[in-house]
Amino acid sequence: MKRNFVAILSVLVLALVFISSGTAQSDLPGTPTDDEVNVIAKQLYCPVCENIPLDVCGTQACAQWRELIREKLAQGWTEVQIKNYFVEQYGDRVLATPPARGLNWLIYIIPPLAILAGLYILFRAFQAWKRPVPQFDQDLPAPETNTDQYAAQLEEQLRNR
Amino acid sequence: MIANLGYGALVITLVAAIYGVAAAIYGVRRDAPAWVDSARNAMLLTFPLLTLSAVSIILLLVNGNYEVEYVASVTSNSMPTYLKITALWGGQSGSLVFWTWLMSAFASAVTLRKWDRDREFLPWVIVVSLATLAFFLVMIVFFENPFERIWSIPMGQPIVAMFPPAGAELLVQPDGRGLNPLLRHPGMIIHPPMLYLGFVAFVIPYAFAIAALVTGRTDDRWIRITRRWTLVAWLFLSLGLILGGRWAYDVLGWGGYWGWDPVEIAAFMPWLTGTAFLHSVMIQEKRGMLKHWNMVLIILTYDLVIFGTFLTRSGVLSSVHAFAQSAIGPLFFFFIGLTFIVSLSLLLYRWNDLKGESHLTSLFSREALFLLNNLLFIGILVICFWGVIFPLISELATGQKVTVGPPFYERATGPLFAGLLLLMGIAPLAAWRHSTAKTLGRAMWKPFIASLVVLGIVLIAGIRQPAALLAFWLCAFVISVTLYEFWRGALARHRKSDESLPLALWRLIGRNRRRYGGYVIHLGVVLMAIGIIGIEVFQTETQGTIAQGESISLGKYAITYDSLANFDTNDGRNVARAVVTVYKNGDAVGELYPRRDYYYESQQPMTIPGVRSTWEDDFYVLLVDWQPVSTIGATFKIYHNPLVNWLWIGGLVFILGTMIAAWPDKDPDTSRVRVSRKNYTAAKA
Numbered sequence: 099m100k101r102n103f104v105a106i107l108s109v110l111v112l113a114l115v116f117i118s119s120g121t122a123q124s125d126l127p128g129t130p131t132d133d134e135v136n137v138i139a140k141q142l143y144c145p146v147c148e149n150i151p152l153d154v155c156g157t158q159a160c161a162q163w164r165e166l167i168r169e170k171l172a173q174g175w176t177e178v179q180i181k182n183y184f185v186e187q188y189g190d191r192v193l194a195t196p197p198a199r200g201l202n203w204l205i206y207i208i209p210p211l212a213i214l215a216g217l218y219i220l221f222r223a224f225q226a227w228k229r230p231v232p233q234f235d236q237d238l239p240a241p242e243t244n245t246d247q248y249a250a251q252l253e254e255q256l257r258n259r
Numbered sequence: 260m261i262a263n264l265g266y267g268a269l270v271i272t273l274v275a276a277i278y279g280v281a282a283a284i285y286g287v288r289r290d291a292p293a294w295v296d297s298a299r300n301a302m303l304l305t306f307p308l309l310t311l312s313a314v315s316i317i318l319l320l321v322n323g324n325y326e327v328e329y330v331a332s333v334t335s336n337s338m339p340t341y342l343k344i345t346a347l348w349g350g351q352s353g354s355l356v357f358w359t360w361l362m363s364a365f366a367s368a369v370t371l372r373k374w375d376r377d378r379e380f381l382p383w384v385i386v387v388s389l390a391t392l393a394f395f396l397v398m399i400v401f402f403e404n405p406f407e408r409i410w411s412i413p414m415g416q417p418i419v420a421m422f423p424p425a426g427a428e429l430l431v432q433p434d435g436r437g438l439n440p441l442l443r444h445p446g447m448i449i450h451p452p453m454l455y456l457g458f459v460a461f462v463i464p465y466a467f468a469i470a471a472l473v474t475g476r477t478d479d480r481w482i483r484i485t486r487r488w489t490l491v492a493w494l495f496l497s498l499g500l501i502l503g504g505r506w507a508y509d510v511l512g513w514g515g516y517w518g519w520d521p522v523e524i525a526a527f528m529p530w531l532t533g534t535a536f537l538h539s540v541m542i543q544e545k546r547g548m549l550k551h552w553n554m555v556l557i558i559l560t561y562d563l564v565i566f567g568t569f570l571t572r573s574g575v576l577s578s579v580h581a582f583a584q585s586a587i588g589p590l591f592f593f594f595i596g597l598t599f600i601v602s603l604s605l606l607l608y609r610w611n612d613l614k615g616e617s618h619l620t621s622l623f624s625r626e627a628l629f630l631l632n633n634l635l636f637i638g639i640l641v642i643c644f645w646g647v648i649f650p651l652i653s654e655l656a657t658g659q660k661v662t663v664g665p666p667f668y669e670r671a672t673g674p675l676f677a678g679l680l681l682l683m684g685i686a687p688l689a690a691w692r693h694s695t696a697k698t699l700g701r702a703m704w705k706p707f708i709a710s711l712v713v714l715g716i717v718l719i720a721g722i723r724q725p726a727a728l729l730a731f732w733l734c735a736f737v738i739s740v741t742l743y744e745f746w747r748g749a750l751a752r753h754r755k756s757d758e759s760l761p762l763a764l765w766r767l768i769g770r771n772r773r774r775y776g777g778y779v780i781h782l783g784v785v786l787m788a789i790g791i792i793g794i795e796v797f798q799t800e801t802q803g804t805i806a807q808g809e810s811i812s813l814g815k816y817a818i819t820y821d822s823l824a825n826f827d828t829n830d831g832r833n834v835a836r837a838v839v840t841v842y843k844n845g846d847a848v849g850e851l852y853p854r855r856d857y858y859y860e861s862q863q864p865m866t867i868p869g870v871r872s873t874w875e876d877d878f879y880v881l882l883v884d885w886q887p888v889s890t891i892g893a894t895f896k897i898y899h900n901p902l903v904n905w906l907w908i909g910g911l912v913f914i915l916g917t918m919i920a921a922w923p924d925k926d927p928d929t930s931r932v933r934v935s936r937k938n939y940t941a942a943k944a
Contacts, residue, residue, distance in 0.1 A: 132802035132894070143662045149520050151664070154513040156864050161884075194664035196649075201656055205649045205663060209671055212645075213638040220634055224622060 130171035138167050138177050145188040262327055262406040265315025266421060269356070269400055272308040275301045276393040283382045283389070295382045299370050302385050305363040305392060313360045316353055316405055320346050325432040328419045329353055329405040335437035335860055337831040342443055348451045349438050352405035358568065359395045362388065362459040369463055377484060383470035384463075391462055394594050402587050437831065437860040446506035450499060454526055457496025458564045461529060463488040465561035468554055472605040477550060477612045482540045490921035493537060496530050497917060501910040512866030512881055515794065516906065519665040524643045525570035529563040531643070532556050535636035542626045545691050547616030551606065552633070554613065558602040565595050570647070623694040628686040635675045635682070642671045669795070680733040680788060683781050684740045706739035727796045734785045734792075741778045768919065776920025783916050786909025793902025802883065804894040813897050816878050817842040818851070820893055823885055833857040837882045837893055841871055853882040853895065876901040
């Protein structure tokens, strides 16, 4: 039970790391500059030219959408409000990452689950394979302990590569 | 005439490939070497035939035979000859022919080189190679034929077909539609061929793995035979990825080198499994362990290679690379599924024969750390694969497509890449078989102290971001460990044999090129990481509209807008080219010429940056917009990309390391074969 709890907690923590976002609010008063527009445009994807962020898309449609962001900023809209507006108009695909709801949770849950599963398999394999340490050690000691021995064993390794 | 010749060659190649598969299987099962030799001849025949077909396409492209649909779709009169030739891989059907041509070249090379030595495996290598070739040829001959021509019929629209419909005549057009502007770049000469070489070369180790499974020869023989093939495949794939990054940086006009585009990821995924495989096979060679896992990795790599080609070519995922879309997706899907199931079935059939010969003895041993490295690579693969296919799943399940963009991949893979860097620092110091925390600590403390000194310098330089500090420390640690490994190896040799230190170092590397080439690769990766940290953590940008004579500044840099010229070129472009003067700390340091090219044929604009590159940083200027009336004002976007050139320098070091590792040794097996042949001839005489 405790182990399950730890596993679930780990998945949730990893999932939160995956979806946590470091975006900054930018709704300064006055005429919005290109940089202020691009802060938001960078987080939105062109609804027409797929996989191209709005801030670098060269099409006429994208230039108009950037102007729309500028207008909204001038009207005092916040970053969140503008992003929501685009989502309402064009769907979730305009966001750089899927919003964490419904089926979209899978995108955040599956990778950490798979990695934890891999770690678990590896851990079990280590446990299964681990045997008592042999009496003799053929491997390289730290170089300062015995340089001659190191040199001899290096030669041996090179011969058996 | 040329089109018929090229198409005929393709059809004969397909027949030869199918015959080769059947003859090889029959020959092995009936123990009839003549049939196997015949299969080999069929294999060898595919190369000249496919060369003929590829040359036919190139001739059609260069001659401007626009009655051929493929030629009309990827070339135009205004294109320079080198781009007309490279248009062979500029569109879907041509690039599939190019794929098969390369595949045939590699497979022929395998059968030519070591026929006597590897006779046990080679019939099955022929079967796998020719079956792969046959699949691609079926797609080309029946679905994506580059030799189809455009026919005008008395009533209705022109028809695209290989042979003339009744009453039809060839529709000879004066010009073609031209190549996608994104592909009109010198990078087109080298980037796609390198990626394709990497893709097809990975088929060879896979073919040997399958041969090992079929024949039951499940020791590490197949791995030793394909060691160099795998390294060569990996070299080309790495080179393709690096060149693709550079191309994106130069052409796509976003100030970056990697956009986590599905097609970029498609090429990256087989690289991930291939890299895991390169590390993991060492455990099998040294300890006789992980035989199942190595099979899984090479099967995954092969199917990811096919998947990569599928993603680029099927049009199932729309992306900036999806210039070529068609309905060949289901066929690819079927082939991937079939090969995956057959391979896994063979693996399960031989499961008990592949049991490990020894056990893991220590959590700190090199093999244990390599396993951890494999887990991290596979973790990154899962993230990439899931990120690429999730939009499709979402669309299928909810009808709504979503975007899985760079923020997802960066956040998800960042910690795993950091883990890989850490392992790159620890693993070289860990011994095979048995290593304890104490012995590892004793081997590690000197490089560790050196890395802390570097961290101190970074702190004194004023860098405070935790992610950057951690990343720089990791880089310093790996560099220290790697240099320390070279140092202690050379020193030991120097003391033992009285060789001078440089000579000792040279001979040390020569004695085990794989090991020390691997270390050079590690150094390359770290240098690339420094470039990536620079651009990811410290990149700054600004955008503004300025009139002539006005300036925009970004940090210690500024630009002044001097002038703008707008003109047409002979190759069908309208060019708007700005001249800006760059200032650093108030001093003029040069001029840049950012421009916007508009291609009339495809009605597509291209933003070409003006870049000032130094060891320290890149100053990257884009012309975003301008006033058409004279030069009243223009909008510029400016990026400051610190350290980014270390990404390219690291790439060169990386490739150098791979070449050192893959450089041919004197092959003891070949010598043995030659000696036995000589003895045989002598005895006969």
